[in-house]
Amino acid sequence: MIDALGRPQSVLLIGGTSEIGLAIVRALPPExxxxxxxxxxxxxxIDLAGKTLRQGALAEAGVETVVxxxxxxxxxxxxxxxxxxxxxxxxxxxxxxxxxxxxAAEADPRQAVDTAxxxxxxxLSLMLHTGRRxxxxxxxxxxxxxxxxxxQARRRNYVYGxxxxxxxLAALGMADxxxxxxxxxxxxxxxxxxxxxxxxxxVPPLAADVDEVARxxxxxxxxxxxxxxxxxxxxxxxxxxxxLPRAVLRRLPF
Amino acid sequence: xxxxxxxxGRTAPTxxxxxxxxxxxxxxxxxxxxxxxxxARGLGRCYGDAAQSAGGRVMSTLxxxxxxxxxxxGTAVVGAGCSVDDLLRHVVPRGWFVPVxxxxxxVTIGGAIAADVHGKNHHxxxxxxxxxxxxxxxxxxxxxRRLSPTEDPQAFWATVxGLGLTGVVxxxxxxxxxxxxxWMRVTTARAGDxxxxxxxxxxxxxxFRYTVAWIDLMSRGAALGRGVLxxxxxxxxxxxxxxxxxxxxxxxxxxxxxxxALPCSVVNRPGGRAFNALWFRRAPQLQEAAxxxxxxxFHPLDGVRxxxxxxxxxxxxxxQFVVPDGREDVIExxxxxxxxxxxxxxxxxxxxxxxxxxxxLSFPRPGWTLAMDLPVGVADTLARVLDTLDARVAAAGxxxxxxxxxxxxxxxxxxxxxxxxxWRAVRARLDPSGRFSSDLSRRxxx
Numbered sequence: 245m246i247d248a249l250g251r252p253q254s255v256l257l258i259g260g261t262s263e264i265g266l267a268i269v270r271a272l273p274p275e276x277x278x279x280x281x282x283x284x285x286x287x288x289x290i291d292l293a294g295k296t297l298r299q300g301a302l303a304e305a306g307v308e309t310v311v312x313x314x315x316x317x318x319x320x321x322x323x324x325x326x327x328x329x330x331x332x333x334x335x336x337x338x339x340x341x342x343x344x345x346x347x348a349a350e351a352d353p354r355q356a357v358d359t360a361x362x363x364x365x366x367x368l369s370l371m372l373h374t375g376r377r378x379x380x381x382x383x384x385x386x387x388x389x390x391x392x393x394x395x396q397a398r399r400r401n402y403v404y405g406x407x408x409x410x411x412x413l414a415a416l417g418m419a420d421x422x423x424x425x426x427x428x429x430x431x432x433x434x435x436x437x438x439x440x441x442x443x444x445x446x447v448p449p450l451a452a453d454v455d456e457v458a459r460x461x462x463x464x465x466x467x468x469x470x471x472x473x474x475x476x477x478x479x480x481x482x483x484x485x486x487x488l489p490r491a492v493l494r495r496l497p498f
Numbered sequence: 499x500x501x502x503x504x505x506x507g508r509t510a511p512t513x514x515x516x517x518x519x520x521x522x523x524x525x526x527x528x529x530x531x532x533x534x535x536x537x538a539r540g541l542g543r544c545y546g547d548a549a550q551s552a553g554g555r556v557m558s559t560l561x562x563x564x565x566x567x568x569x570x571x572g573t574a575v576v577g578a579g580c581s582v583d584d585l586l587r588h589v590v591p592r593g594w595f596v597p598v599x600x601x602x603x604x605v606t607i608g609g610a611i612a613a614d615v616h617g618k619n620h621h622x623x624x625x626x627x628x629x630x631x632x633x634x635x636x637x638x639x640x641x642x643r644r645l646s647p648t649e650d651p652q653a654f655w656a657t658v659x660g661l662g663l664t665g666v667v668x669x670x671x672x673x674x675x676x677x678x679x680x681w682m683r684v685t686t687a688r689a690g691d692x693x694x695x696x697x698x699x700x701x702x703x704x705x706f707r708y709t710v711a712w713i714d715l716m717s718r719g720a721a722l723g724r725g726v727l728x729x730x731x732x733x734x735x736x737x738x739x740x741x742x743x744x745x746x747x748x749x750x751x752x753x754x755x756x757x758x759a760l761p762c763s764v765v766n767r768p769g770g771r772a773f774n775a776l777w778f779r780r781a782p783q784l785q786e787a788a789x790x791x792x793x794x795x796f797h798p799l800d801g802v803r804x805x806x807x808x809x810x811x812x813x814x815x816x817x818q819f820v821v822p823d824g825r826e827d828v829i830e831x832x833x834x835x836x837x838x839x840x841x842x843x844x845x846x847x848x849x850x851x852x853x854x855x856x857x858x859l860s861f862p863r864p865g866w867t868l869a870m871d872l873p874v875g876v877a878d879t880l881a882r883v884l885d886t887l888d889a890r891v892a893a894a895g896x897x898x899x900x901x902x903x904x905x906x907x908x909x910x911x912x913x914x915x916x917x918x919x920x921w922r923a924v925r926a927r928l929d930p931s932g933r934f935s936s937d938l939s940r941r942x943x944x
Contacts, residue, residue: 245941248509248546248815248874248904249881253941275885275907332552332940382500382553383512383937426502426513426552466877467812 245334245383250466251276252334252385256327258370260284260309261293263439264389264454265339271458272335274301281327283310284340314340314366320373328377335465336374337387340367341407343441349403356403363407368414375418378427385465386422387430388415392478395433396485399494419470430464432457433482434474448498450475503550506543506806508813509874509904512552512937520561525666526640528557535935538666540579540606544613545816546904547937548661554935559608562668567592572674573631578608578667583800590749590792594674595732597629601847603751603797608667613901614659614860618708618796621852625862627658628855633670638929642668647856656924659860661900663939664928678735679746682708682795685729686785688778692723692830696866699850702729708795709850714774715833715843715870716767723833725848726781730795741789751793756803763810765873770842799845809873815904817884818869820851820862821896828894829868832887836870839883846870858917858924861899869902881905900938908942918944 246252251273257265260282269280280302284290290309298307312323327333344359371388378384393401394408412431419429436442436451457474464472473479485493501516515533519525529536535554542549550556559579565588566575572594576585582596583603589595600615609615614627623629632646635657643665645654657664685706689695695711702709706729713725738746799805806814821828829848836843847869854863872880888898888907897914898906912918922944938944 245512245547245552245937246510247941248507248813249877251881251905273881275881380553382514383510424500424502424513426500426511 245332246385246465247276250462252465253277254279254281254331254333255335255337256281256283256333257337257339258283258367258374259338259340261286261289262339262389263441264434264437264457265337266293266297267454267458268337268339268387268461269297269302270300271455271462273462274305277302277305279331280305280307281310281333282307283312283323283327285311285313287311314362314370317366317369320369324370324373324377328381332381333377333384335385335387336378337389338367338371338374339389340370341389343401343404346401346403359403360407363404364410367411371411371414371418375422375427375429379422379425382426384427385430386415386418386427387432387461387465388412390415390431390433392433392435392473392482395482396493416470428468428470430461430469431471432461432464432474433471433478435478435481450477450481503539503542503556504813505546505549505904507545507815507904508806508809508811509815510547510937512547512550514551514554514556516556516558518558518561522634522636522642522668525557525636525668526642528555529636529638529640529666529933531555536933537936538578538608538612538662540609541581541604543602543605543609545902547941548613548901548903549609549936551936557666559606559666559668562608564669565589567594567674569594572676573671574674575669575671576607577669578611579606581606582610586749586792589674590677590680591747593677593747595677595792597673597675598623598626599796601797602800603793604800607670607672611658611667611670612660612662614855614857614862616851616862618710618849620862621703621709621850622707624852625659625855625857625860627655627857627860629673630658631671631673633657634668635665635928636668637665638931638933652924653928655857656859656921656928658855659857660921660925661859661938661944662936663934663944664925665934677732679733679738679743680749680792681733681738681743681746682730682790682792683733683737683787684790684795685727685787686782687727688724688781688783689727690724691721692725692833695723695725695727695848696826696829698727699848702727703850705729707731711848712777713833713846713848713868714778715836715846716771716774717778718837722837723830724778726778728795730790733789738789749792751791751797751800753803754801757805757807759807760810763812763814763873763875764808765814765842765844767840767842770844773844809871812874814871814873816869816871816902817887818867818899818902819887819891819896820865820867820899821891821894822863822865825894825896826866828890828896829866831890832868835883835887836872839879841872841880841883843870843872858921859900859915861897861901863897865896869899900942903938903942906942911942911944
């Protein structure tokens with residue numbers, strides 16, 4: 245159960261090697277956490293992430309690892325059912341996705357399909373299964389990592405942006421679906437975050453690091469919010485970008 | 499129907515299927531239903547998550563509200579869903595009063611038993627459970643049992659204070675107290691600091707059946723822990739007649755106001771300090787034997803309906819603990835720790851408890867109890883401060899009141915409730931397949 249001060253006792257990270265996801269797990273108040281589950285595609289890297297968590301502040305909590313692939317949607321139901329049957333999950337963090345290479349996707353659209361699969365289609369399936377279980381248990385928070393890239397089409401990353409836009413829309417819809425069920429959805433819209441995934445890219449203004457994003461998420465869970473931007477100023481930036489004429493938008497340097 | 503449920507503190511809402519049961523047969527059917535968990539709920543006045551069970555089937559007992567007064571025996575057989583409010587309206591005009599009432603009359607009899615509630619007369623009369631002659635319980639197998647201090651006493655005392663986890667209480671026979679009027683004879687005295695307040699409470703405990711102290715947790719320096727003592731006894735009928743009251747037993751309390759829904763908390767530091775200062779100055783230096791209606795003395799907060807909304811949508815929690823005599827230092831340190839943390843606390847209450855009752859999970863034990871309402875706004879700081887206080891309380895041989903809890907450290911439970919395993923063994927007998935659970939019992943792994 246999440247207590248009155250917003251401290252969960254169990255967390256499931258879907259995308260168990262995601263840097264932002266792991267930062268969120270580390271940022272949760274550790275004193276009540278008893279169960280941490282990392283779910284991801286790469287057994288070796290997941291195990292490594294689990295070991296690292298056990299050596300840190302979460303030494304007291306049980307850390308489990310589960311392997312599944314985004315494209316194996318036929319298995320998602322049974323994998324998640326097994327996890328929830330073993331015990332209620334208070335916080336689920338959906339942090340699966342791939343940035344992809346925009347230019348490569350334009351040259352070879354099969355790569356765009358891969359990005360959409362990894363960032364939207366697979367996570368959508370996992371999200372729907374998770375929502376069903378959270379509604380059943382009558383409590384819990386589903387944290388969905390979206391992106392400001394999904395708020396407005398940009399020349400430099402619209403394939404990724406479109407996938408995140410799809411996921412963001414579905415997450416908001418699920419927030420309405422779960423309204424009154426005791427479970428909630430928190431949509432997180434970070435700007436540029438310095439991670440492995442964005443390494444080597446030019447760093448735009450207002451870039452954040454993973455711990456900043458994680459802190460905003462923990463505060464959002466505690467305050468029972470539905471949408472958080474990180475940094476918070478992106479709420480205004482995103483609103484401005486949406487009303488900007490495309491001719492101006494095209495010329496923006498970032 | 500699925501409903502979102504919270505306690506009075508309005509924190510941590512979860513959803514359950516709520517069923518308004520109207521008979522023992524309904525309760526039995528629910529217990530035997532395939533729902534993943536079942537739990538009884540009355541008026542939901544526990545502050546935290548004791549009366550909710552996420553994803554389960556929650557039985558509202560409010561329709562089980564019959565009252566049968568037996569003036570010969572001086573008792574009433576009362577349905578579990580009957581509130582203290584309803585019971586008082588029924589019995590006070592006939593010259594009877596409940597043996598123990600908590601600070602609100604909007605609790606059910608079932609809830610009063612499950613929490614083994616205490617009142618201002620604990621030092622004389624003990625907890626509510628001590629005045630229960632017998633109770634009827636639907637256990638985890640759906641069997642209906644009659645329990646009393648002589649009929650399966652282990653099961654009886656595990657149910658008293660058992661937080662609804664041994665079964666569903668459907669009705670009980672309660673001993674009542676004869677009163678000559680619906681008025682109290684009240685003595686009010688200010689105390690300028692914590693030491694004076696504690697001395698005053700000890701002294702008043704010897705003179706009055708009912709005592710309590712309001713304590714100002716926001717005053718500083720020499721006035722740290724100042725407060726107002728309010729003590730009293732039931733006023734005899736002739737005294738009341740003498741003062742020109744026509745019907746000494748008339749009893750019809752009403753709420754004078756209602757708190758509107760607010761977008762944010764209005765309980766903040768400057769507001770809290772101003773309110774507390776005003777409250778202190780409003781109290782007379784010393785006033786003896788003033789007449790006060792029952793409701794004004796016992797249930798002053800019930801005068802404002804939905805006052806919990808003052809804390810805004812994020813809600814508040816109540817922290818109540820007890821420490822034994824000789825550990826007054828914990829009370830002093832708590833006042834200091836909350837001040838340093840800058841946590842606004844309206845409405846803090848200090849009281850002395852008498853001897854503990856026989857129920858293993860009952861909260862009161864001899865010593866001092868301090869209760870305070872705290873907005874969750876500054877959650878980070880509050881979490882740290884209260885976790886530290888938990889450890890101090892447990893080390894001092896004290897405990898946190900579980901029915902008000904919404905955040906306690908699960909690892910300290912066995913230290914706070916040394917008879918926990920004994921209670922668990924009886925619960926396992928009454929509910930072998932673990933049908934009964936609440937968010938509280940899951941959170942604390944009870």
